[in-house]
Amino acid sequence: MKKAFIFDMNGTMIDDMEYHLEGWFNILNNDLGAGMTRAAVKKEMYGKNQELLVRIFGKDRFTAAEMDELSMEKERRYQQAYLPHLRLIDGLEAFLAAAEKEGIGMGIGTAAIPFNVDFALDNLHIRHYFKSIVTANDVATSKPNPEVFLKAAEELGVDPANCIVFEDAPKGVEAAANAGMKAVVLTTMHTVEEFSAFDNILTFVPDYTTLTVPALFR
Known part of the structure; x- marks a missing residue:
């Protein structure tokens, strides 16, 4: 699967x-x-x-x-x-490498324009991890519409139910729910309380240092 x-x-x-x-x-x-x-x-x-x-x-x-x-x-x-100040959130590079080793497909679903996506991926040298990159220019309607995540899942060839979304914003978690996907929330910009309306959240984390790939698919 x-x-x-x-x-x-x-x-x-x-x-x-x-x-x-x-x-x-x-x-x-x-x-x-x-x-x-x-x-x-x-x-x-x-x-x-x-x-x-x-x-x-x-x-x-x-x-x-x-x-x-x-x-x-x-x-x-x-x-x-x-x-x-450009850098990956703590633990993310190791997490990406571990996911790649486990054979997990990875994509990006963002409201950012390609100008900003290229700025991050190319300066941080991580583009190779992602088989799908869906930006603001690739969708008709933004989050909480699920289009961005459904398109990424389609490009990755993975059923939405087998996709986990990583988000920091309530509208993004809502989009994941609308796509039938579970979510991991990074508490970089919003508090846990701001996500109280959603039941598709697996966990809240400040960074990626404590996350393991197998634990997320239990």
């Missing part, structure tokens, strides 16, 4: 969500005058960048081209700030 791990990226493989928050906080307030608190910005940080802008400003504020440029400017600022 084939099995697979599907990883969200930001906050799940790399602990970078505070840098995304800072990037959005500056764009939304300093550039666009939204007048939002950090807590309010944090609540909107899910899905595609363009979806975030529509949620905050409405669908008629920007053209598609303007939203694309705002999105890229935010990501350029994020990468410049985060690059000196």
